[in-house]
Amino acid sequence: MIFRQLFDCVSSTYSYLLASRRGGEALIIDPVLEKVERYLQLVQELDLKLVKAVDTHLHADHITGLGALRDRTRCITVMGEQSSVDVVSMRVAEGDRVQIEGLSLDVLYTPGHTDDSYSYLLGDRVFTGDTLLIRGTGRTDFQNGDPRAQYDSLFNKLLKLPDDTLVYPAHDYKGDTVSTIGEEKRFNPRVQVTSVDQYVDLMNSLNLPNPKMMDVAVPSNMRQGLAQQTIAARGWAVSAAAAVPLVGRPDVALVDLRERAEREKHGVIPGSLHAPYPDLQENIQPGGMLYELAASTGKRILFYCAFGERSAMAVQAAQDAGLSSACHIQGGLDAWKKAAGTVVR
Numbered sequence: 001m002i003f004r005q006l007f008d009c010v011s012s013t014y015s016y017l018l019a020s021r022r023g024g025e026a027l028i029i030d031p032v033l034e035k036v037e038r039y040l041q042l043v044q045e046l047d048l049k050l051v052k053a054v055d056t057h058l059h060a061d062h063i064t065g066l067g068a069l070r071d072r073t074r075c076i077t078v079m080g081e082q083s084s085v086d087v088v089s090m091r092v093a094e095g096d097r098v099q100i101e102g103l104s105l106d107v108l109y110t111p112g113h114t115d116d117s118y119s120y121l122l123g124d125r126v127f128t129g130d131t132l133l134i135r136g137t138g139r140t141d142f143q144n145g146d147p148r149a150q151y152d153s154l155f156n157k158l159l160k161l162p163d164d165t166l167v168y169p170a171h172d173y174k175g176d177t178v179s180t181i182g183e184e185k186r187f188n189p190r191v192q193v194t195s196v197d198q199y200v201d202l203m204n205s206l207n208l209p210n211p212k213m214m215d216v217a218v219p220s221n222m223r224q225g226l227a228q229q230t231i232a233a234r235g236w237a238v239s240a241a242a243a244v245p246l247v248g249r250p251d252v253a254l255v256d257l258r259e260r261a262e263r264e265k266h267g268v269i270p271g272s273l274h275a276p277y278p279d280l281q282e283n284i285q286p287g288g289m290l291y292e293l294a295a296s297t298g299k300r301i302l303f304y305c306a307f308g309e310r311s312a313m314a315v316q317a318a319q320d321a322g323l324s325s326a327c328h329i330q331g332g333l334d335a336w337k338k339a340a341g342t343v344v345r
């Protein structure tokens, strides 16, 4: 496995670049905007293809690199379903998996630092965001933080992992890089409490100043969504309400870009084809499934995904490849459901 821990010294943030092999797909956790060029350089040097960028939670101390990485690489952005960001490509919940070629991360919902805090378990290691830090825990006094929820996330989830599980947090301010669950259980001063009330008192007495970047970072991080208006302005978007009567029309091919697990969990539009987003380039080239479908039948290709991000990127790529009928359902299946569109499982 390729595993790189990258550090932003301004915000003391750790970001993690993961891949199963050289030349394969890569995923990055908690990228920082100012470091995007460095990540892209490293991705290129290691001959990787960045396919997913994940934030453990909405950060208050730095601007996320999610939007910039998506714009540069057309990768999928991932956050938890509680997150108040305007749009990400994929939202995950407890029990879901975030997968790339050769790697699968288990999603753990670990609120407390914020109400959208998640941890990601990858075999012998866990990415704990700001829930569990090395000899510390993330503050719980803003962004819907809740020390009671954090106690539960720590004692009933993270600290129940095997003692030798490696702990990779989103920050460290002292220079530590990694710990283990066993080490944190014994030496982390925040978890040497005997009750939830004691933990709540401890967290409520910290009186920390707000992060310097907070007034800039939080509003900016909430607006990382792809500008789907650009695609709409080119005439390549169909509103969910306008798309509902198109189901079953012989001149329209609905194409679902989501992953199999998303389809199983959230349902599909009846009669739609499945062409996962990672295979898009292959599918829209001459000889590819979608290219040939459009060429041989003259059908209009109507992409959809979860929230309209992947489909907007797919429309642009398909148009670039010469599929001039390609368009998408703006807002994805989320908008479709709100427009009372039928979904089958």
Ligand SMILES: [Fe+2]
Residues within 6 Å of the ligand: 057, 058, 059, 060, 061, 113, 130, 138
């Ligand atoms: Fe944080």
